[in-house]
Amino acid sequence: MGRKLLLDKINVENIRLYDVYRREGGYRSVEKALKTMSPEAVTEEVKKSGLRGRGGAGFPTGMKWGFLAKPAGVPRYLVVNADESEPGTFKDRYLMEFIPHLLIEGMITSSFAIGSNRSYIYIRGEFAWIVDILEQAIAEAKNNGWLGKNILGSGFDCEIYVQRGAGAYICGEETALLESLEGKRGNPRIKPPFPAVKGLWDCPTVVNNVETIAAVVPIINDGGEEYAKIGIGKSTGTKLISACGNINRQGVYEIDMTISVEEFIYSDEYCGGIPNNRKLKACIPGGSSVPILPANLLLTTAKGEKRMMTYESLADGGFQTGSMMGSGGFIVLDDRQCVIRHTFTLARFYRHESCGQCSPCREGTGWMEKILWNIETGKGKMSDIDLLWDIQRKIEGNTICPLGDAAAWPVAAAIRHFRDEFEWHITNPDDAQRRNYGLAGYADPIKIATPA
Amino acid sequence: MSEEKKLFKVTIDNITIDVEPGTTVLNAARQIGGDVTPPAMCYYSKLQGSGGKCRTCLVEVAAGSTADPRPMPKLVASCRTNVMDGMIVKNITSEKVIDARNGVVEFLLINHPLDCPICDQAGECDLQDLGYSHGKEGTRYEFKRRTFEREDIGPYIQLHMTRCILCYRCTYVADQITNTRVHGILDRGDHAEISTYISKAIDNDFSGNMIDVCPVGALTDKTFRFKNRVWFTKPVDAHRDCSTCCGKVTLWQRGDEVLRVTARKDQWNEVQNYDGKPGWICNTCRFDKKKTSDWVIDGLTNISRHSVISQGKYPGLVRPHEMLADVMGGREPKLLMDIHDVSEVNDPSVDLSLIEGPATSKDFEKK
Numbered sequence: 001m002g003r004k005l006l007l008d009k010i011n012v013e014n015i016r017l018y019d020v021y022r023r024e025g026g027y028r029s030v031e032k033a034l035k036t037m038s039p040e041a042v043t044e045e046v047k048k049s050g051l052r053g054r055g056g057a058g059f060p061t062g063m064k065w066g067f068l069a070k071p072a073g074v075p076r077y078l079v080v081n082a083d084e085s086e087p088g089t090f091k092d093r094y095l096m097e098f099i100p101h102l103l104i105e106g107m108i109t110s111s112f113a114i115g116s117n118r119s120y121i122y123i124r125g126e127f128a129w130i131v132d133i134l135e136q137a138i139a140e141a142k143n144n145g146w147l148g149k150n151i152l153g154s155g156f157d158c159e160i161y162v163q164r165g166a167g168a169y170i171c172g173e174e175t176a177l178l179e180s181l182e183g184k185r186g187n188p189r190i191k192p193p194f195p196a197v198k199g200l201w202d203c204p205t206v207v208n209n210v211e212t213i214a215a216v217v218p219i220i221n222d223g224g225e226e227y228a229k230i231g232i233g234k235s236t237g238t239k240l241i242s243a244c245g246n247i248n249r250q251g252v253y254e255i256d257m258t259i260s261v262e263e264f265i266y267s268d269e270y271c272g273g274i275p276n277n278r279k280l281k282a283c284i285p286g287g288s289s290v291p292i293l294p295a296n297l298l299l300t301t302a303k304g305e306k307r308m309m310t311y312e313s314l315a316d317g318g319f320q321t322g323s324m325m326g327s328g329g330f331i332v333l334d335d336r337q338c339v340i341r342h343t344f345t346l347a348r349f350y351r352h353e354s355c356g357q358c359s360p361c362r363e364g365t366g367w368m369e370k371i372l373w374n375i376e377t378g379k380g381k382m383s384d385i386d387l388l389w390d391i392q393r394k395i396e397g398n399t400i401c402p403l404g405d406a407a408a409w410p411v412a413a414a415i416r417h418f419r420d421e422f423e424w425h426i427t428n429p430d431d432a433q434r435r436n437y438g439l440a441g442y443a444d445p446i447k448i449a450t451p452a
Numbered sequence: 453m454s455e456e457k458k459l460f461k462v463t464i465d466n467i468t469i470d471v472e473p474g475t476t477v478l479n480a481a482r483q484i485g486g487d488v489t490p491p492a493m494c495y496y497s498k499l500q501g502s503g504g505k506c507r508t509c510l511v512e513v514a515a516g517s518t519a520d521p522r523p524m525p526k527l528v529a530s531c532r533t534n535v536m537d538g539m540i541v542k543n544i545t546s547e548k549v550i551d552a553r554n555g556v557v558e559f560l561l562i563n564h565p566l567d568c569p570i571c572d573q574a575g576e577c578d579l580q581d582l583g584y585s586h587g588k589e590g591t592r593y594e595f596k597r598r599t600f601e602r603e604d605i606g607p608y609i610q611l612h613m614t615r616c617i618l619c620y621r622c623t624y625v626a627d628q629i630t631n632t633r634v635h636g637i638l639d640r641g642d643h644a645e646i647s648t649y650i651s652k653a654i655d656n657d658f659s660g661n662m663i664d665v666c667p668v669g670a671l672t673d674k675t676f677r678f679k680n681r682v683w684f685t686k687p688v689d690a691h692r693d694c695s696t697c698c699g700k701v702t703l704w705q706r707g708d709e710v711l712r713v714t715a716r717k718d719q720w721n722e723v724q725n726y727d728g729k730p731g732w733i734c735n736t737c738r739f740d741k742k743k744t745s746d747w748v749i750d751g752l753t754n755i756s757r758h759s760v761i762s763q764g765k766y767p768g769l770v771r772p773h774e775m776l777a778d779v780m781g782g783r784e785p786k787l788l789m790d791i792h793d794v795s796e797v798n799d800p801s802v803d804l805s806l807i808e809g810p811a812t813s814k815d816f817e818k819k
Binding site for chain 1: 593
C-alpha cells in the first residue's frame with residue numbers, strides 16, 4: 001500500500017466542510033508557514049522537496065517560484081490552473097470537488113511564499129458546480145480567519161478569487177489562461193516574456209496546477225526532505241493518476257512513484273486489470289497529448305527494463321520508444337480498440353480546440369482530422385500516411401504554444417507504433433468497417449538485439 | 453562627447469550588422485535587406501503587438517548571444533525575438549527554416565481560394581509573393597476549402613473572409629488608430645473569423661487603413677472593386693492639405709481618372725513614416741477625393757522593378773540581361789513557331805512605356 005498524502009482523508013465524511021477538515025488536521029501548514037517560517041524558507045522547502053509541476057510539463061515548482069521577478073512596488077500573483085480539460089485527465093476535478101480546503105490551504109501557503117496578496121483560481125467553465133464548492137470553502141476559510149487582512153497576526157494579507165472559464169481547452173495554456181483571466185480572448189501570448197516576469201496585468205505571476213499547489217501542504221507539514229524521500233530519483237512525492245478506459249476500476253489513484261506500470265494496471269489496489277481478461281493493446285500514460293505506446297513498450301522500456309510510473313521512466317527512450325508522464329491521465333486500450341478511430345477522435349478534439357492564432361496549428365489540425373476520417377471510413381490512400389507524418393512534422397515546434405505539439409504527438413506516435421494498422425485500414429477498407437485490426441504483435445515482448 | 457550607445461552585433465546568414473538593442477531579428481535582417489530578410493505576413497512594424505502568428509518569419513538561432521552561446525531549441529519567430537549581442541541567426545542558410553517555412557506557406561494556402569484572377573489584391577498581394585517564392589505548384593489538400601459569406605463592414609469596405617489568413621493586422625488598426633473598437637475575431641480554430649460584432653458597420657475616419665494593412669485580398673476598397681487590375685493603373689505620389697491626416701498618398705490612375713487612393717507604402721509594403729509617425733490616411737482622402745484636381749501631384753511612385761505593377765510604365769529602366777543567347781553559345785533557339793509571325797499583339801519593337809494609356813490593338817498595327 002503506497003503512501004497517500006493528498007487523498008488520505010478523502011473518505012472522511014464531510015471532509016468538504018471546514019469543521020471536519022480542520023478537525024482532521026487541516027490548515028496546519030498555514031499555521032506553520034505564517035508563524036514560524038519566512039517566505040524564502042517556504043520556497044526553499046518546496047525546492048528541497050523536488051516537487052515537479054503536476055500539470056503536464058513536469059517543471060520543478062521550487063525553481064519556478066525562484067524565477068519569479070520581484071521588483072519593488074509591483075504586485076505579484078498566484079494563479080491556480082484548474083482549467084483541466086485534457087481528455088483522460090480528471091484528477092483536479094476530484095481533488096477540488098471532494099477536498100476543496102486542501103487547495104485553499106495550499107494556496108494560502110504558496111501565496112505567502114510568493115508574496116501574492118490576490119490569488120486566483122481559474123477553473124474550467126464546465127466545472128460549474130465546483131465553483132460553488134470552492135466559493136463555499138473560501139467563505140468558510142475567510143470566516144475562520146485564514147483569508148483576509150493580517151492572517152494569524154502575521155501581517156500577510158491574502159484573498160482568493162475563483163474565475164470561471166468559458167469552455168476553451170486552450171485556456172489551460174498558462175499565457176492564454178492569463179489573457180482570459182484579464183477578460184480578453186484566450187489566445188496564448190508569445191514567450192518570452194514569461195509569466196514569471198510579465199504575467200497577469202503585466203505583473204510577475206506564478207501559474208501552477210491544482211495538484212501542485214495541494215502538494216505544498218504535505219511538504220510544509222512534513223518538511224521538504226521527508227517528501228523527497230518518497231519516489232525514485234527526480235520523481236519525488238506522490239502523483240494523482242486518473243485512470244480510465246478498458247480497466248476494471250476506473251478512478252483517481254494516488255501513487256507514490258515507486259510502482260511499475262504493470263503493477264498499476266493489473267494490481268487490485270489500482271486499476272484491477274482489464275475486463276473480461278482481454279489483452280492490453282496500447283496505453284496513453286499521461287493524458288491525450290502525450291504519445292501513445294503499444295503494450296510491449298509500455299510495460300518494458302526499449303532497453304528491456306521494467307517501466308515505472310515515474311517522470312523519467314515513462315519518458316525513457318524519448319519519443320521513439322517512450323512517452324511522458326504528462327498530466328497523469330492514464331488511458332488504457334484493450335485489443336478491441338481501433339487506434340485509427342482513437343487517433344481521429346483526438347485529432348478532432350485538437351482541431352476543435354485550436355485557438356486559430358498561428359497558421360500551422362489552425363490549418364494543420366483540421367487537415368489531419370480530415371485525412372484520419374478518410375482512413376477511418378475506408379477512403380484512405382497509402383500516401384495519406386506519409387502525408388499525415390509530414391503535416392505533424394510541420395506543426396510540431398513551429399507554433400506559439402504547445403497545443404500544436406500536443407496535436408502532433410498523438411498522430412506521430414500512432415503512425416510510429418501502429419503503422420501496420422493504418423496500412424490494414426487502407427488495404428482492407430471493407431474489413432475495417434466491420435471489425436478491428438486486433439492485437440497484432442503489439443503485446444509481444446520486444447526483441448533486444450544482442451550486441452555483436 | 454556623449455557616451456556612445458552600445459550596439460549589438462548580430463550575424464544573420466553570415467552577414468554581420470550592428471543594431472541598436474531592442475531591435476527584433478526581423479528588423480535587423482531588414483536593415484541588411486535582400487534575400488536575408490524573412491518574409492512576414494502578420495508582422496507590421498507600425499502596429500504594436502502585431503506579429504508572431506503567421507510563422508513565416510521563423511528563423512533558427514544558432515547561438516543565443518556571446519554570453520550564452522547555446523542555440524535555441526526551436527525555431528523562433530524573428531518578428532518577436534529581440535537580438536542579443538553576438539547572436540547568430542540562420543535564415544535561408546538553414547534547411548530547417550526553409551522546410552518549416554514551406555510548410556507554413558502550404559498551411560496558409562490549403563484553405564485559401566486561390567482566386568487571384570478575380571481578386572483585387574492580385575499584383576500587390578503578400579501571399580501571392582510568398583506563394584511564388586516558397587509554394588509548390590501542386591496541392592496535397594484534397595478537401596473542400598473553407599468558405600464564408602462576403603460581408604460589408606461599413607459603406608466602403610468589403611470583407612471576404614474566405615481569403616483571410618488571420619494575421620490580425622486589421623484588428624490592431626481598429627484598436628490602435630481608431631477610437632472605438634468594433635471588430636475582432638469571432639470563434640476559434642479553423643472557423644475563426646474576423647468580424648464586427650453582429651455585422652455592425654465600421655464607421656470612423658480611419659477605417660480605410662485596414663485595407664492597406666491587409667496582406668491579402670480579404671479587405672477590399674468598395675470604391676475600387678473590380679474597376680481595374682493594379683498593374684494597369686499608374687501609381688503617382690500626391691498630396692493635399694488635410695485637416696485629419698498627413699494627406700500624403702499614392703493615386704492609382706488610369707489616364708486622368710483616379711481609380712484608387714492608398715497610403716504610401718515602403719519597400720516592405722508597409723505605410724511610410726512621416727515625421728516619425730506612420731502616414732495613415734483618412735477616409736475622406738481615400739474614398740472621396742477621386743479627382744486629379746483634388747491633389748497636387750509629386751511624381752511617379754517608385755515601384756520595385758520586380759513588381760508586376762512596374763511593367764511597361766517606366767521608360768529607361770535597365771532591362772534584365774537576356775541570357776538565352778549566352779547559354780546557347782550564340783545560337784538562336786529554334787522555335788516551332790514565332791508568335792510574332794502570326795499575331796500582331798505585343799510586338800517587341802513597340803515600347804509599351806512610351807504609349808499613352810494602356811496598350812490597345814491599334815498600337816500594334818503594322819504601319
